[in-house]
Amino acid sequence: MLRRLLPSLLIAGLFLTGCAVNPVTGKKEVMLVSEGQELAMGKESDPAVIAQFGLYPDDKLQKYINTMGDKMGKVSHRPEIDYQFRIVDSPIINAFAVPGGYVYFTRGIMAHFNDEAQFAGVLGHEIGHITARHSAKQQTTSILSQVGLMGAMIASPRLAQYGEQAMQGLQLLTLKFSRDDENQADELGVEYSTKIGYSAAEMADFFRTLEREQQQAGGEAIPDFLSSHPNSADRYTHVNRLAAEWKAKPSTPAKLAINRDQYLRLIDGITYGEDPRQGFVENNAFYHPELKFEFPVPQGWKTQNSPQQFQMADPAGKAMMLLTLAPGSSLQEAAQAVAKQLSLQVADSRQLTVHGFPALAFVGTQVQQDQQTGQQQTGMQVLSYIIQDGKSLYVMLGGSAPQDFAAYAPVFTRTMEGFQRLTSADKLNRQPEHVRIRTISTPQTLAQALTANGVPAKRHEEMAILNGMQLSDKLGRGLLFKVVGK
Known part of the structure; x- marks a missing residue:
C-alpha cells in the first residue's frame, strides 16, 4: 500500500506547497520556483551571459533598447519588475530572456531587423517569456516529471527497467510545453508591441527572414528564437491574425508605427558577422589579431569562439580542447589552480619553451568523490599547457576518456606546441x-x-x-x- 501511495503523496505535497497565480492568465498553477528565487536566478545568470558573449560596445544602441524595453515593461503584466536589457556581441541571430527580467539581443539579430516594429515585436515576445514565468514553469515541469517518474519506478520495478525510455518521453512532453509557451510569448509580443504603438504584423514578417536565413544555412545554426518553436508558416499566419485583432480594438491607435528609416539609420555601422578582431579560424588555424597569437586547429574539428574561451571538438565526440586565460601570476600558480579547478591528479609535469614563450606542461586525471558512495571516480585524462606571454597566462587543455588519451595525445601536443606569435600583416590587420x-x-x-x-x-x-x-x-x-x- 505504501508503494502505491508514495507517488500520489509526493505530487499532492508539491501541489499543496507550490501553487501560484500566473500573472498573465490569472490562473492557479503549480510553481516550485518562488518569485524571489526567479529574480535571484536572473541576477546570478547575468554575469555569466556577459562573460560568454561580451557586451556590444555601442552606447547609442544600448540606450535605444533600454528606452524601448522600459516603455514596454510598463505595459506588461509584471510592470513592477526591474527589467534589464543588453545587446551582446554575437553574430548569431538570436534574442533570449532569463528569469527575473533580464533580456538579451545579439548584434546579429539587431542587424537583421528592418524596422522598429519588428524589433518591438520580438522584444515583446521575450518580455512575454518573463511575465508568463515560462522559465520557472519549465523548471517546475522538469522537477514534477522527475519526481513522478521516480515515484512510479519505486511503485513498479518493471517500469524501472524502462526508465531511460520514459525519460525520453518526458522530454518530448516538455518540448510540447515549450511550443505552447512560444505561442503564448508570440501573443504577448503582439499585445505589448501594439500597446506601445507599433504594427505587430511586422513581427510576422521577421519570421520569414528567420526561415530564409535557416534555409540558406542548410538547416544549421538555428537560433533559439526559432528552434523547437511552432512551424514558421503557421506562426506567420497566427501572428498576423493576432495583429489584425489587436489593430481592430477601440483602444488601439488608428495609426501604428513601423519606423523603417529611423531604425535603419540607427544600425548604420553595426558589426556584421564574425568579428575577426576577437579571433577567427582560417585554413585550419586560429588567429587572434588583438592578442597577437596563432595556433593550428586539428583537421575537421568543430570550433566555437567567445570572448571567454576558444573551444575545439573532435567530430567523433571523443575529445575536446580549449584555450582560455589561466588564473595566477606565474606558470606554477596557474598550473596548481587549473589542477585544483578540474580536480586533476597530476602524474607528469615539465617546463619547456613553446616558440619562445615560457611554458609548463602536465598530464592529469580527473578524480572526484561520489557524494553518495564516498568512492573515488575517474573522469577525463587531460593534457594541459600553461603558456606565458608577458603578463598574460594562457591555458590550453586537451581531454578525452583515459582509454582514448594515447590516441589523442599527439593531436593535443601538436596544437599546443604550435602556439606562436602572430606576425602576418594580413591576419593582424583583418577587420x-x-x-x-x-x-x-x-x-x-x-x-x-x-x-x-x-x-x-x-x-x-x-x-x-x-x-x-x-x-x-x-x-x-x-x-x-x-x-x-x-
Missing part, C-alpha cells in the same frame, strides 16, 4: 564587416542596387535576406537599404 545604409537614387531592383554598390553576385541572396526583400523587388527613389562592407 570586421559592417552594415552600411545606402539610398536608392534611381528606381531599380534590389539586385541592381546591390550590383551598383559593389556587392558580388554570390552574396546577393544573403543581402536580400538581410534586407527582408526579394532580389526582384522594385525599389523606389529615396528608399534606404543595407549593404555590407569593411
Whole structure:
C-alpha cells in the first residue's frame, strides 16, 4: 500500500506547497520556483551571459533598447519588475530572456531587423517569456516529471527497467510545453508591441527572414528564437491574425508605427558577422589579431569562439580542447589552480619553451568523490599547457576518456606546441564587416542596387535576406537599404 501511495503523496505535497497565480492568465498553477528565487536566478545568470558573449560596445544602441524595453515593461503584466536589457556581441541571430527580467539581443539579430516594429515585436515576445514565468514553469515541469517518474519506478520495478525510455518521453512532453509557451510569448509580443504603438504584423514578417536565413544555412545554426518553436508558416499566419485583432480594438491607435528609416539609420555601422578582431579560424588555424597569437586547429574539428574561451571538438565526440586565460601570476600558480579547478591528479609535469614563450606542461586525471558512495571516480585524462606571454597566462587543455588519451595525445601536443606569435600583416590587420545604409537614387531592383554598390553576385541572396526583400523587388527613389562592407 505504501508503494502505491508514495507517488500520489509526493505530487499532492508539491501541489499543496507550490501553487501560484500566473500573472498573465490569472490562473492557479503549480510553481516550485518562488518569485524571489526567479529574480535571484536572473541576477546570478547575468554575469555569466556577459562573460560568454561580451557586451556590444555601442552606447547609442544600448540606450535605444533600454528606452524601448522600459516603455514596454510598463505595459506588461509584471510592470513592477526591474527589467534589464543588453545587446551582446554575437553574430548569431538570436534574442533570449532569463528569469527575473533580464533580456538579451545579439548584434546579429539587431542587424537583421528592418524596422522598429519588428524589433518591438520580438522584444515583446521575450518580455512575454518573463511575465508568463515560462522559465520557472519549465523548471517546475522538469522537477514534477522527475519526481513522478521516480515515484512510479519505486511503485513498479518493471517500469524501472524502462526508465531511460520514459525519460525520453518526458522530454518530448516538455518540448510540447515549450511550443505552447512560444505561442503564448508570440501573443504577448503582439499585445505589448501594439500597446506601445507599433504594427505587430511586422513581427510576422521577421519570421520569414528567420526561415530564409535557416534555409540558406542548410538547416544549421538555428537560433533559439526559432528552434523547437511552432512551424514558421503557421506562426506567420497566427501572428498576423493576432495583429489584425489587436489593430481592430477601440483602444488601439488608428495609426501604428513601423519606423523603417529611423531604425535603419540607427544600425548604420553595426558589426556584421564574425568579428575577426576577437579571433577567427582560417585554413585550419586560429588567429587572434588583438592578442597577437596563432595556433593550428586539428583537421575537421568543430570550433566555437567567445570572448571567454576558444573551444575545439573532435567530430567523433571523443575529445575536446580549449584555450582560455589561466588564473595566477606565474606558470606554477596557474598550473596548481587549473589542477585544483578540474580536480586533476597530476602524474607528469615539465617546463619547456613553446616558440619562445615560457611554458609548463602536465598530464592529469580527473578524480572526484561520489557524494553518495564516498568512492573515488575517474573522469577525463587531460593534457594541459600553461603558456606565458608577458603578463598574460594562457591555458590550453586537451581531454578525452583515459582509454582514448594515447590516441589523442599527439593531436593535443601538436596544437599546443604550435602556439606562436602572430606576425602576418594580413591576419593582424583583418577587420570586421559592417552594415552600411545606402539610398536608392534611381528606381531599380534590389539586385541592381546591390550590383551598383559593389556587392558580388554570390552574396546577393544573403543581402536580400538581410534586407527582408526579394532580389526582384522594385525599389523606389529615396528608399534606404543595407549593404555590407569593411
